[in-house]
Amino acid sequence: MKLGILIKEGPYMHQAMDTAYNFILAAMESGHEITGIFFYNDGVYNRCATLEPPRDERNIMKLLTELELKGVRLIVCVAAGKRRGIVNQTVCKVEEISGLGQLLELCITSDRTITF
Amino acid sequence: MKLGILIKEGPYMHQAMDTAYNFILAAMESGHEITGIFFYNDGVYNRCATLEPPRDERNIMKLLTELELKGVRLIVCVAAGKRRGIVNQTVCKVEEISGLGQLLELCITSDRTITF
């Protein structure tokens, strides 16, 4: 099944990104396709390139980059990002920044869209 | 009276910083002294240098910098900042980054400490 993911909360502050990450790993292991992860609201902070959590803590930014290397598409909302300072200079990868139309595209092309 | 301010929420997401800003202006107009604003939890995002809100919206980062020019001390928690990517390269002014001891210092030197 094709699954689209919407992330509305920032890293560490809320558990949302952690739950989503574990959900995505399990979905991929079960053979489902992740059509993309769209970061909106404070969710855009998850793609800030300069995160430096303590060494004994998970690095959410890096975990997401690993998902990307496995072929998962990451999309940071340009408008929500600009408002919060997640822009070309601060985001992990400039290509990830895109418009809200991509969220609707996820809804259209995915069998399920799930919000975290 | 000496008033210390603790900000626990990020810009735009919650109204906390807006309420605090209006409170601080009113306190200064009434002749009170703001001993400092300590940014903790997601509050550190308020000092991200790259905020670009739409033109018809307030720029919280700039409003805070104006307060600083009026002599208000701004302090971004180093640990909360690192975890979230608000570090030397991304913060408005490197000198603002400091440790949690500064929050206790605010509690000691202020007649009132108020959390937003």
Added chain:
Amino acid sequence: MLHIVKKSPYESSAFSDAINYMEQNDIMLLTEDGIYAAKKGGKFEGALKSLMQKNAVFCLIADVKARGIQESEIIENVKVIDYKGFVEKVVEHNPMTWS
């Protein structure tokens, strides 16, 4: 003490938690989404009126107006104040924020 409530009583326990902690002479300030507790005809009118038998309650005019609530829609005896009034309350009472 000054108990500052900034979450809607419909979606958060902040308002009822604050009430539980109010002592004689304590006051409450409703700000941000907390001001919905002060609206006439809402679910929390009874709780607020019962609180006001012992404690004074204030609400912030900027938040009231932003949310389209007219002063006539505010429960009687809730006092409407501005940011300067907010500062005065903090000067008079040690603040605790319930969010």
Added chain:
Amino acid sequence: MLHIVKKSPYESSAFSDAINYMEQNDIMLLTEDGIYAAKKGGKFEGALKSLMQKNAVFCLIADVKARGIQESEIIENVKVIDYKGFVEKVVEHNPMTWS
């Protein structure tokens, strides 16, 4: 539909709002702080049991364990599932998240 509840019922209306929206055949998944609704002896045991007369309720083992709740402390008939089970529920039902 699958109703996902991720806030504590003690501090947020998410749990009761979700209950209000449950239709026949809908199911509920308690995750993150939502799992406190599934704890025996808590304030919401009655509400959950009443819901379970018509609808199945699941909770996520990772969140249960993190919060120090033993499986024996979970209200009977609440089914404990892992992230793979979570995925299966999303495959079976269209999800709506209450936070």
Added chain:
Amino acid sequence: MSEQEKTKVMFVCRTAPYGTIYEQEAIEAMVMFGAYEQDISVTFTGDGVFSLKKGQDTSLLGKKNFSMTYPILIDDFEISHIYVEKESLEERGLTEDDLATEVEIIDRNSLKQKMGEMKALLPF
């Protein structure tokens, strides 16, 4: 595009305006979604109904008053439906007269049914 081919997406707005940014960024998404010729509807339930309260004046806050967008969502931005839940209005002491724009006031049971017809539900 025929009606059958359109994707049905519903915004479920549950938060009050101004206290958080959710409602404002939900509107920004609605406005964008409208351009894509899909079947987009918007539901206000719980504290979300407060977003429609008429007479909002944010000048003392320094924040943008975004309630002006609701009345033009359907005509200018191609949103199919705006629903408001009757029970949530009542619980908050609000009536149709309190609302800033014309909307479809429907009861919870009808709303549940509509939610069941959606391909995607976006909570805000």
Added chain:
Amino acid sequence: MSEQEKTKVMFVCRTAPYGTIYEQEAIEAMVMFGAYEQDISVTFTGDGVFSLKKGQDTSLLGKKNFSMTYPILIDDFEISHIYVEKESLEERGLTEDDLATEVEIIDRNSLKQKMGEMKALLPF
């Protein structure tokens, strides 16, 4: 420093662990504050009491289990008092046996009084 000169600060922990970071960053602050020889106390009320539940195991979440810090807050980090509100425990079906560390269980009225003695209250 004499007891009279010390500043009395209380952390008021009202949130459950793991769902948000508040409790974890509250602990990080407590640990730092302890070093400054002031009079620091910590109160758990509302959902905050869940932070003290024993047997926490975060291995399946991938998050750090920070509940190990509570038992050493007083001895190692110079926190003066850890209070837990009796009424909040009861409402959640918890008893003293459920707690991960020894704390002072006190009722709401006594807690109100202690809060009134503080110079600063830091809600988390």
